[in-house]
Amino acid sequence: MNAIELRNLTKIYPQFTVNNVSLDVKRGYITGLIGPNGVGKSTLIKMMLGMVRPDTGSIKILGCDMPRQEIDIKQRVGIVSDDCFYYEDVSIRDMKRIIAPFYKKWNEQKFNSYLEQFELSPKKKIGQLSKGMKIKFALAVALSHEAELLIMDEPTSGLDPVFRRELLDLLAEMMQDERNTIIFSTHITTDLDRIADYISFVNRGQLVFSEAKDEVLDRYAIVKGDRQLLDSDIRKKFTGVRETAFGFEGLVENRHEAEQLFGNYAVFEKASLEDIIYYNAKGGRAHA
Amino acid sequence: MNIIISNASGDPIYMQILNQIRQSILSGELQAGDSLPSIRQLAKDLQVSVITTKRAYEELEKEQLIDSVVGKGCFVSGANKDFIREQRMKRLEEKLLEVIQDSKELSMSQQDVMEHLTLLFEEDQTS
Numbered sequence: 001m002n003a004i005e006l007r008n009l010t011k012i013y014p015q016f017t018v019n020n021v022s023l024d025v026k027r028g029y030i031t032g033l034i035g036p037n038g039v040g041k042s043t044l045i046k047m048m049l050g051m052v053r054p055d056t057g058s059i060k061i062l063g064c065d066m067p068r069q070e071i072d073i074k075q076r077v078g079i080v081s082d083d084c085f086y087y088e089d090v091s092i093r094d095m096k097r098i099i100a101p102f103y104k105k106w107n108e109q110k111f112n113s114y115l116e117q118f119e120l121s122p123k124k125k126i127g128q129l130s131k132g133m134k135i136k137f138a139l140a141v142a143l144s145h146e147a148e149l150l151i152m153d154e155p156t157s158g159l160d161p162v163f164r165r166e167l168l169d170l171l172a173e174m175m176q177d178e179r180n181t182i183i184f185s186t187h188i189t190t191d192l193d194r195i196a197d198y199i200s201f202v203n204r205g206q207l208v209f210s211e212a213k214d215e216v217l218d219r220y221a222i223v224k225g226d227r228q229l230l231d232s233d234i235r236k237k238f239t240g241v242r243e244t245a246f247g248f249e250g251l252v253e254n255r256h257e258a259e260q261l262f263g264n265y266a267v268f269e270k271a272s273l274e275d276i277i278y279y280n281a282k283g284g285r286a287h288a
Numbered sequence: 289m290n291i292i293i294s295n296a297s298g299d300p301i302y303m304q305i306l307n308q309i310r311q312s313i314l315s316g317e318l319q320a321g322d323s324l325p326s327i328r329q330l331a332k333d334l335q336v337s338v339i340t341t342k343r344a345y346e347e348l349e350k351e352q353l354i355d356s357v358v359g360k361g362c363f364v365s366g367a368n369k370d371f372i373r374e375q376r377m378k379r380l381e382e383k384l385l386e387v388i389q390d391s392k393e394l395s396m397s398q399q400d401v402m403e404h405l406t407l408l409f410e411e412d413q414t415s
C-alpha cells in the first residue's frame with residue numbers, strides 16, 4: 001500500500017531538469033528524501049503538493065489523483081516547509097482563525113496544547129517568528145487536523161538540536177498509528193540515521209535509489225587504504241574516491257565484493273548517509 | 289528489561305535488539321506469556337526505525353522465542369526451557385563444526401584444538 005505514487009515525472013527548467021522520476025512512498029513508514037542542495041528534492045515535494053505541475057507524468061496521493069482531487073487530498077495532508085506559507089502581518093491566533101475553518105477535522109484542543117508545548121505565544125506576529133518557530137507553528141497546524149500524511153520540506157534545517165530531538169519524538173508518536181505516513185526532505189542526515197524506514201536518494205534531478213535504510217547502510221561501505229591499491233579497474237568499483245598523500249578513502253556500493261577484492265589490505269567501515277551523498281555527488285561530477 | 293543500543297557496535301541495530309531480548313528470555317528475566325512492547329512503541333522509545341524493530345521481532349518469532357498475536361501484540365512464547373536450551377545447543381554445535389573446519393584448514397590435530405580450548409577456559413576463569 002503506497003501513500004504516494006509518482007510515475008515518470010519530468011519537469012524541464014532552463015537550468016535544471018527533474019528527469020523521469022518514479023517513486024513509491026510506503027504507507028505506515030517514515031521515508032527520507034535525501035540529496036545535496038539544488039538537485040530536485042523541493043521540486044518533487046512541491047509536485048506532491050500541487051504547487052509545481054510536472055510537464056509529464058502522474059501523481060497519486062493517498063490513492064487520489066493530484067491535482068484533480070487536490071481539495072480532498074489537502075484535508076488529509078499536513079505540510080511543513082521552511083518556506084513560510086502564512087501571512088507575515090497577522091498573529092498566530094488570527095492565522096489559526098483563517099486556516100482552521102478549511103479543515104473538516106480541526107482539533108482546537110490539540111492545536112492549543114502544541115502551541116504550549118512549542119512555547120509559541122498566540123499573540124506573536126508570524127513575521128516576528130524565527131525560522132525555527134515558523135516550523136514549529138507549521139507543525140502545530142499540520143498535527144492538528146488529523147493528517148494521515150505529513151509532508152515536510154527541510155523541516156530540521158532551522159531547528160536547534162534540542163527541538164530536533166523533540167521533533168523525532170513527535171514524529172514517532174504520529175507513527176504509532178500504522179495508517180500514518182511521513183515523508184521529509186533533508187540534507188541533515190543524522191536525524192534520518194535514527195528514525196527513517198526508507199531512504200530515497202535524489203541527485204541531479206534523478207532518483208538514485210529508494211529502499212529500506214538498513215539495506216542501504218548494509219550494502220555500502222567506506223574503504224580506506226594505501227593508494228598503491230588503486231588501479232584503473234579498481235577505481236571503477238568506487239562510487240567516489242578521495243586521495244591524499246597519506247592514502248585513499250572511498251565509497252563502494254557492494255561491500256561484499258570489495259571485501260573479497262581488498263581482503264586484509266584495506267580498512268572497512270560502515271558508510272553513513274552523509275558519506276553516500278558526498279561520494280555520489282562528488283564522484284558523479286568527476287565523471288561528467 | 290533493558291535494551292541498550294550502541295552506535296559504536298559493529299552489529300546492526302536490529303541484531304543488538306534481537307540479542308538483548310533473546311538474552312532476557314533465555315536468562316528467565318522475561319517469562320513465558322509476558323508481553324513485549326509493540327513494534328511501533330519500541331521504535332519510538334529507542335528512536336530507531338519501525339523496520340528495524342520489526343525485523344528483530346520477526347527473527348525472534350522465527351526462533352520461536354516469541355509469538356505475535358494479531359491485534360494483541362507480541363508475547364514471550366510458551367515453548368519450554370528445554371526447547372530454548374536445545375536451540376542454543378544447536379547453535380553452539382554449528383559454531384563448533386565451524387571451528388573443526390577451520391582447524392583442519394590450519395592442519396591442527398584434535399589434540400591441539402582440545403589443548404587450545406582448555407587453555408582458553410583457564411584464561412577465562414582467571415580474568
